[in-house]
Amino acid sequence: MKSEIILYKTLPKDLLKQLNDHFTVHQHQLKAEMDTSFYKDLEKAEGIIGSKLQVDRALLDRAPHLKIVTNMSVGYDNLYIEELTKRGIMATNTPDVLTDTVADTVFGLLLATARRIPEMDRFVKVGDWKENIGEHLYGVDVHHKTLGIIGMGRIGTAVAERAHFGFKMDIVYHNRSTNTYADENLQAEYVTLQKLLKVSDYVLVMAPLVRETVKLIGQKEFDLMKESAIFINGSRGELVDEMALVQALVAKKILAAGLDVYEQEPVSKNSPLLQLKNVVTLPHIGSATAETRYQMAKLAVENLVSGLTGNRPPTIINPEVLTQD
Numbered sequence: 001m002k003s004e005i006i007l008y009k010t011l012p013k014d015l016l017k018q019l020n021d022h023f024t025v026h027q028h029q030l031k032a033e034m035d036t037s038f039y040k041d042l043e044k045a046e047g048i049i050g051s052k053l054q055v056d057r058a059l060l061d062r063a064p065h066l067k068i069v070t071n072m073s074v075g076y077d078n079l080y081i082e083e084l085t086k087r088g089i090m091a092t093n094t095p096d097v098l099t100d101t102v103a104d105t106v107f108g109l110l111l112a113t114a115r116r117i118p119e120m121d122r123f124v125k126v127g128d129w130k131e132n133i134g135e136h137l138y139g140v141d142v143h144h145k146t147l148g149i150i151g152m153g154r155i156g157t158a159v160a161e162r163a164h165f166g167f168k169m170d171i172v173y174h175n176r177s178t179n180t181y182a183d184e185n186l187q188a189e190y191v192t193l194q195k196l197l198k199v200s201d202y203v204l205v206m207a208p209l210v211r212e213t214v215k216l217i218g219q220k221e222f223d224l225m226k227e228s229a230i231f232i233n234g235s236r237g238e239l240v241d242e243m244a245l246v247q248a249l250v251a252k253k254i255l256a257a258g259l260d261v262y263e264q265e266p267v268s269k270n271s272p273l274l275q276l277k278n279v280v281t282l283p284h285i286g287s288a289t290a291e292t293r294y295q296m297a298k299l300a301v302e303n304l305v306s307g308l309t310g311n312r313p314p315t316i317i318n319p320e321v322l323t324q325d
């Protein structure tokens with residue numbers, strides 16, 4: 001008999017076929033509150049595949065046969081990894097295949113914020129371009145400035161490569177450990193978080209959301225930044241105290257911000273961030289290109305098929321479950 005699995009994301013036809021060849025697939029929509037039919041299928045499911053579903057103890061209690069949770073994203077803050085591991089359930093994510101695409105998005109966001117590209121686009125389209133623009137609409141340079149990266153991992157490093165080779169920027173970074181590749185190849189300098197905030201023209205947050213990084217950047221951190229600093233968040237909204245960010249922007253403690261992620265997603269249309277001209281907002285599109293989303297879905301399917309056919313999933317997060325009794 002085929003294993004039963006839950007799919008809660010749309011897949012390209014060929015990948016859906018692959019799943020149907022191996023499993024009985026129950027398709028659901030991700031909702032804030034999953035409905036009764038989802039929980040009915042969850043009772044029999046050996047695998048689940050999709051992204052953003054909160055996999056917590058309450059959900060796992062309703063999934064007695066679950067063997068693998070396959071996240072179609074690199075971030076896995078929606079998964080309670082310790083609990084999954086305790087229960088011997090595999091968890092997988094999709095690293096690497098999205099790194100360059102997310103780095104492109106982040107660098108695009110940085111450029112758009114510095115050079116006020118969305119604002120200038122509106123300026124032209126509403127017919128305000130009647131003579132040469134004045135100084136009040138000037139942007140600021142990106143090349144040869146200092147970029148501070150909090151979270152110099154795969155994506156942080158790919159952003160640093162763009163900054164170093166393409167824009168001749170100086171790179172400082174903060175992690176819990178040093179990044180030898182970045183030190184040796186990008187002349188990046190490991191610094192304390194305080195120093196990074198003080199010296200950077202651009203501050204980029206690219207660390208994962210874990211207990212220690214919740215509200216890592218708040219009022220105290222914005223106070224340390226330069227008045228000319230541009231703040232970019234490409235990781236998760238919860239790493240930033242959003243009210244403190246609004247206050248820093250309104251009080252002109254920093255110059256501008258570029259955001260792909262928010263404390264609450266989709267961001268509320270009443271969020272003060274949306275009223276500020278010096279904020280560039282994207283709808284969490286870091287990896288959202290057709291090619292990369294396909295590669296992420298392909299890797300997720302590979303993880304699921306491997307995990308449920310007795311093979312090691314290529315990007316397992318908690319490999320210790322494979323050797324548990």
Ligand SMILES: NC(=O)C1=CN([C@@H]2O[C@H](COP(=O)(O)OP(=O)(O)OC[C@H]3O[C@@H](n4cnc5c(N)ncnc54)[C@H](OP(=O)(O)O)[C@@H]3O)[C@@H](O)[C@H]2O)C=CC1
Pocket residue numbers: 074075076095096098102150151152153154155156174175176177178206207208209212213234235236260261284285286287
């Ligand atoms: N906007 C979007 O669409 C996307 C957002 N993301 C987000 O980006 C994050 C990073 O992805 P990726 O680069 O692949 O992950 P990596 O694990 O490769 O990099 C994360 C980096 O953060 C550092 N880090 C971890 N904890 C801390 C901490 N407490 N303080 C400072 N640095 C820390 C790690 O270094 P060390 O262990 O030495 O501390 C590591 O260098 C994902 O977790 C996800 O949340 C990812 C893809 C798309």
Ligand SMILES: O=CC(=O)O
Pocket residue numbers: 072073074075076098286287
């Ligand atoms: O936010 C996206 C991810 O892949 O993580």
